[in-house]
Amino acid sequence: MLPSRDEIVQAYRKYCELVADADDTIDLSHERFFYPTTLLPLGIYVQRNAKKVVKPTNPDVSNYVSLITGHRREGFLYSDSYMPIVCVPKAPYAFDPIFSAIIGICDQGRKFGGVKAFEYYLAELSQNIYDHSEFQNAYIMVQRYEKKGFVEIVLIDDGISIPGSYERHGVTAADDNEHLKNAMNGASTKLEGSRGCGLGTSIKLLTKMDGQFFLVSRRGALYADAREQTFFKLAAQEIYNGTLITIRVPYPARELSNEAFYHAIEG
């Protein structure tokens, strides 16, 4: 059983509050735990704004903070069988060995919903970073919480955001959540008719796996699982200038049948 929707939301809210309270220094000395949903946007914020950080006293937590707030190094920042943080390289060719390594570290995705499903959503959501975001910094982090019975996977970039990408291609919408609806239903910013399915099909696939999907992109935000779907109206201090995607899947996640898999990704 996965934690509630609000636990993911709270992890994002924690990032918002840390940033809102920040002056020149962000004091994390009392922080004892971070989900990737908090840690990764915090790391990007610190890098972008050249903030000083008072690190957590807990050495493990401090180590994670050092990795994500330190000098940008493409490739693996840190990895073992439990936690890879990946700094996504700007050149897509350089991503190939990283993609292979993530798949390998995650046991080919066998406990992440099956090989096909894991490769599918990881590839499609990574492809979106390259296709649309124009990022300076992007990270992927996979964290297993075996005792809690789930995996949290976060993909984040500091690019132009999904709404910003549509606007760049001349598409207007009433608000940023309308842009997210377009993206989910496969309205591609590219010319080819068959493109643009990655986000929507990944959400369908993950909810079919009893997973949770949370996305913030500029002023647009959404949450989806098999039972509950919500768009969020964000206040100014809750905006994320880029795109953050958090996925939680049960661990181990049952493998979908071929029929269920292909039905979910029909597009």
Next chain:
Amino acid sequence: MQSKVKVVSVVKECALRHNAERLFETIRALPSKDVLVDFSDVKSVSRSFAQEYLEQKKGLTVTETGMNEDVQAMFNLVKKPRTGERFDFSEWKEERLPC
């Protein structure tokens, strides 16, 4: 005379779109304009790879061999007109970010 290209000898992953572009850079550099692309030992391809492969293939004489069921299924999927259900947002809630 037909040339043959083995996919795994050109690209290690078929996950991202650019690998299809790279594959076709190799294909276009071949002297023969009739090319057989061998997918044996490719376990899977992503949707993006399959889409880009079909886009790159347009106007060329390229045929495929050695596809396993999963690879074939992904190509079949992206060739089809979209048939998947669109999201119906009428049931979605809209609210402020919970505190």
